[in-house]
Amino acid sequence: MTLAPETKGIPISLDQLCINSIRVLAIDAVQKANSGHPGMPMGMAPAAYLLFTRFLRHSPKNPHWHGRDRFVLSAGHGSMLLYSLLYLTGYDLPLDEIKRFRQLGSKTPGHPECHLTPGVETTTGPLGQGFGNGVGMAIAAKHMAAHFQRDGDSLFDHRIFAIVSDGDLMEGVASEAASIAGHLGLGNIVYLYDDNHITIDGRTALAFSEDVCRRFEAYGWHTQAVEDANDLEALARAIENGIAERNRPSLIRVHSHIGYGSPHRQDTSEAHGKALGTDEVKLTKQFYGWPLEPDFYVPAEALAQFRRCVERGAELERQWNAAFETYAKANPKEAAEFRAMMAGELPAGWDQDLPVFTPKDSLATRESASRAEQAIAKRVWNLFGGSADLNESTFTDVKDGGDFERTDYAGRNLHFGIREHAMCSILNGIALHGGFIPYGSSFFVFTDYCRPAIRLAALMGLHIVYVFTHDSIGVGEDGPTHQPIEHLAAMRAIPNLTVIRPADANEACAAWRVAMKHPQGPVMLVLSRQKLPTLDRTVFAPANGLARGAYVLGETAGKTPDIILIASGAELHLALEARPELEKRGCAVRVVSMPSFELFERQDATYRDSVLPPAVRRRLAIEAGSPLSWYRWVGLDGDVIGMDTFGASAPYQDLMNHFGFTTQKVVERALRLLSR
Numbered sequence: 001m002t003l004a005p006e007t008k009g010i011p012i013s014l015d016q017l018c019i020n021s022i023r024v025l026a027i028d029a030v031q032k033a034n035s036g037h038p039g040m041p042m043g044m045a046p047a048a049y050l051l052f053t054r055f056l057r058h059s060p061k062n063p064h065w066h067g068r069d070r071f072v073l074s075a076g077h078g079s080m081l082l083y084s085l086l087y088l089t090g091y092d093l094p095l096d097e098i099k100r101f102r103q104l105g106s107k108t109p110g111h112p113e114c115h116l117t118p119g120v121e122t123t124t125g126p127l128g129q130g131f132g133n134g135v136g137m138a139i140a141a142k143h144m145a146a147h148f149q150r151d152g153d154s155l156f157d158h159r160i161f162a163i164v165s166d167g168d169l170m171e172g173v174a175s176e177a178a179s180i181a182g183h184l185g186l187g188n189i190v191y192l193y194d195d196n197h198i199t200i201d202g203r204t205a206l207a208f209s210e211d212v213c214r215r216f217e218a219y220g221w222h223t224q225a226v227e228d229a230n231d232l233e234a235l236a237r238a239i240e241n242g243i244a245e246r247n248r249p250s251l252i253r254v255h256s257h258i259g260y261g262s263p264h265r266q267d268t269s270e271a272h273g274k275a276l277g278t279d280e281v282k283l284t285k286q287f288y289g290w291p292l293e294p295d296f297y298v299p300a301e302a303l304a305q306f307r308r309c310v311e312r313g314a315e316l317e318r319q320w321n322a323a324f325e326t327y328a329k330a331n332p333k334e335a336a337e338f339r340a341m342m343a344g345e346l347p348a349g350w351d352q353d354l355p356v357f358t359p360k361d362s363l364a365t366r367e368s369a370s371r372a373e374q375a376i377a378k379r380v381w382n383l384f385g386g387s388a389d390l391n392e393s394t395f396t397d398v399k400d401g402g403d404f405e406r407t408d409y410a411g412r413n414l415h416f417g418i419r420e421h422a423m424c425s426i427l428n429g430i431a432l433h434g435g436f437i438p439y440g441s442s443f444f445v446f447t448d449y450c451r452p453a454i455r456l457a458a459l460m461g462l463h464i465v466y467v468f469t470h471d472s473i474g475v476g477e478d479g480p481t482h483q484p485i486e487h488l489a490a491m492r493a494i495p496n497l498t499v500i501r502p503a504d505a506n507e508a509c510a511a512w513r514v515a516m517k518h519p520q521g522p523v524m525l526v527l528s529r530q531k532l533p534t535l536d537r538t539v540f541a542p543a544n545g546l547a548r549g550a551y552v553l554g555e556t557a558g559k560t561p562d563i564i565l566i567a568s569g570a571e572l573h574l575a576l577e578a579r580p581e582l583e584k585r586g587c588a589v590r591v592v593s594m595p596s597f598e599l600f601e602r603q604d605a606t607y608r609d610s611v612l613p614p615a616v617r618r619r620l621a622i623e624a625g626s627p628l629s630w631y632r633w634v635g636l637d638g639d640v641i642g643m644d645t646f647g648a649s650a651p652y653q654d655l656m657n658h659f660g661f662t663t664q665k666v667v668e669r670a671l672r673l674l675s676r
């Protein structure tokens, strides 16, 4: 390892002071916390410095300014790189927060979390996700520009920059996202790849030997290489070229040194994920020509140089606002629409075409939900999404909406291809970009392929609608590989994800209504493949009870119930059929429709007790999925009819009989419970 001391006798340039300020803040913060990842910030500080001070159009005092370029730190473990930049360039992230890196209640958590820290565009850490999020942001920017941009104005041409690491590029989700980004020709993307040859286990050569640039060229990307991460000229030229390339996304491979400047840690995996230690901190600061005291030292001239971003950003913002005013004068309708969608407002009358179904209609909920979605999409153009090659089955494509393609970014229907994981990561990016209510669809069983991104959507509190169909063994002939079993339980286990499994067509409409008005987190609609009866709402309680998560659908008049039958989705109809059978035997029965645990949990105790009175302890839940999540609601004196195996391949009616989802079985189990 050769380290070329930069300081001997030569005055350190201002650029160098700034770059080393980033490095030293990262080193000191990790050292103080005795936890974190100093190596990557030390290696990539020059590129990050250039980006934030020269290329990224951002306004530190207004992190939500729409016209800003987006910066994604996909390698979220390098969080101190981002926190240093945010502090230095003047975001509302004071030095004290840097000193509280990784501590309880700080704005500097171990990995960047966008809902906590001003200037953090997305929550990253699970490698590959940031890569996909950036592609989503780029898609959103292109769609918005295609919709709003009029000749000549450049209001909607912001760019998406990211730093991605070896780990990011090894993860499958990044390959999926890179493939679709290249296919779509997203020229508003410029990603810097931190090619430092090191991951946690050691040299990348242990597990990663493809030619990354050639791989990305094959995806349709524009690629460049910078052989020395400290060569600012070369970096600047490459970034300029990347920006100038308008028809392809750009990847700049930057050969860097993890832990740059640390005599014993540079270019080793030891620099990746732990504090350097006091001795090594000292040696490293000496290498940078840095004073050893105090910690967190930033030279005044370096800070001043960074803080020029504040005025620069304010000026960019002023120009943008002035251009927007001109635009608004010429295009008042569009400007009003833009402001409303950015504020998250739904247009007046957005729900007035929602269908009302009658008992004559026998529809799968995927079908009724599709009709609801079409009715909404007609009035809400910024409902924007698509499916992972399953429109034939999920029915989510917007009729006459056109396809989002490289030749037509105004097209409303996204075709993710068979890339469920990237689909969900991209949806996160679209939501983070702002202005859209993104949705995506596939088979419910393939939430397994989406889960990491869904979890992050829930963590970030993003307004996204998932449409997952083929919700149970009701799938039928496709068999166990396609039959969700534990999936409802798994999705219900994700905090802040609202899962809704409607039981009939009108509940499906009510579910879409909830989904549109739930900005605080993602909503997942879980829909049937098979046809279901539409309940007669002149006999049963209205379907808008769904909004409260669970509601009493019907019960034996004038009596305290002996038993409560609770069900979601298709199985609700079994409970309804069992009720008269049980009444014939003298039992008082209440039937509760429970399409959403999460919505029900959000109700007050009075309402919850009115639906599930604590005194009524005999409760039977029926759902064609793992019983795991139901025990909370049925209690120790209750029972669950569910699925404990992977299902089987057969016509779905045969499966329902075989696995005990029949009226007769429900009656039997209810009687058994009553006789206990």
Ligand SMILES: Cc1ncc(C[n+]2csc(CCOP(=O)(O)OP(=O)(O)O)c2C)c(N)n1
Pocket: 039, 040, 075, 077, 078, 125, 126, 127, 128, 165, 166, 167, 168, 171, 194, 196, 198, 199, 200, 258, 272
């Ligand atoms: C999906 C996922 N798997 C594993 C990890 C744990 N992890 C954090 S960083 C890392 C790899 C580090 O290598 P690289 O991406 O090259 O970063 P560098 O060490 O160069 O900073 C791993 C495996 C993770 N954060 N996300």
Ligand SMILES: [Mg+2]
Pocket: 165, 166, 167, 194, 195, 196, 197, 198, 199
């Ligand atoms: Mg690496």
